[in-house]
Amino acid sequence: MMQEKPTTDTTPISKSEAPVIEIKDLYKSFGKNEVLKGVTFSVKKGENLVVLGKSGSGKSIAIKCLVGLVSADKGIINVFGTDITKLNNNELNEIRIRIGFLFQNAALYDSMSVRENLGFTLKRHAKDLSAEDLENRIIDVLESVGLGEAIDKMPSELSGGMRKRIGLARTLILKPEIILYDEPTTGLDTITSREISELMMEIQKKNKTSSIIITHDMPCAKRTSDRIIILKDGVIHIEGTYEELEKSEDEWVRSFFI
Template identity: 85%
Template sequence: MIQEKIIQETTPVSKTDTAVIEIKELYKSFGKNEVLKGVNLTVKKGENLVILGKSGSGKSITIKCIVGLLAIDKGEINVFGTDITKLDNAGLNEIRVRIGFLFQNAALYDSMSVRDNLGFTLKRHAKDLSSEEVENQIKEILESVGLSEAIDKMPSELSGGMRKRIGLARTLILKPEIILYDEPTTGLDTITSREISELVLEIQKKYKTSSIIITHDMACAKHTSDRLMILKDGIIHAEGTYEELEKSDDEWVRSFFI
């Protein structure tokens, strides 16, 4: 296994050595199909970690395990210092509120306007807010993603890039400390993909988030990552900065950067 040396980040975002996510020897199978075979990874506070890997390598499975959407077979998943695999539903929900998850398709409610999509999420978790407070928070978060004018639109009226932004707004409205991005630029044109990547960095800086970003988009990986990991055969095969892995002695690792 290759273990690339990590160089000091130059991103002007405050980072610490405190781990907000720490996975130890994570195993996950589906029947006889062993997907994860001892994954170990750490995400530090304020860091953007990008995970690369071929299709079916277990990237999305890993982040679904982090929020308890999938039960693991073996291992530890420590989030904010707590092993979530030992929590009951109530304890797991307390952790989930602090984690935002941006799905590939943005997962908006098609029958609700943008305002109602955001308001539904906010009121579900902050029942003591007044209608005025809810409205103000909706407008603030839409401004953060550059879509204030879309507040009364329906999801069917939005472009793919706008849907991603609204999905991100719905994630941000609960002020998560961790954001898990599952293919944030999939299906988008080059310019829109760049805009979403820029937005990921803006969110990291403004909200001081820690993130895992699953992507096949190497431009997104280069632009957003403080550090990268590459999954192969169910384990972390290589890690380092974009520049380090691009120059790796391992031909398979370099193949991602061609």
């Protein structure tokens, strides 16, 4: 298995040694379908980890276990040094507040404007904010994703790329320390996909976030990854940098880069 290259002084983000995410021997089955069969990996502070794998390899299930949306059958899931598999729902919610999740379809409320979508999320977790502070936070986060002018639009008025940006803004408004991206560029044209990938990199550099990025989009993987793991048959088949894996002699691994 390829190993992560040592961090050099030229790396733009300083990554601490202690991982913010550490998954050990994670198992998950649905009936007789064994999806995860002992997956182990970690993510350092400020690191972008890309997860690749064919459809059904368990990529999305792994990150859903990470936030308790799906219960693991067995294994340890340490987030910020706490094993979330041992937490009750209130304790788990305290961890979830520190984690942003960008769903594949952006998951906006169609009956709410952009302002209302963002405000709804913020009000649930920051109840003491004044109306002025709430508005300022909404404006700031929209400007950070380049969509300040969309504040009064409805989701139906937004393009696919704009919806992704608004979904990302809703994730960022709570200032998460970890962001989980589930197919962030799926369904987007090449130019918009590149813009979303570049925005993800800007967020990493500006906010020092740690991220897990599930994608089939290899240009996105190349732009955003510090390290890549590839799942096969419920286990990690290989890991390394984009450049290392692209040169792999394993034909199955190389098939991702064609």
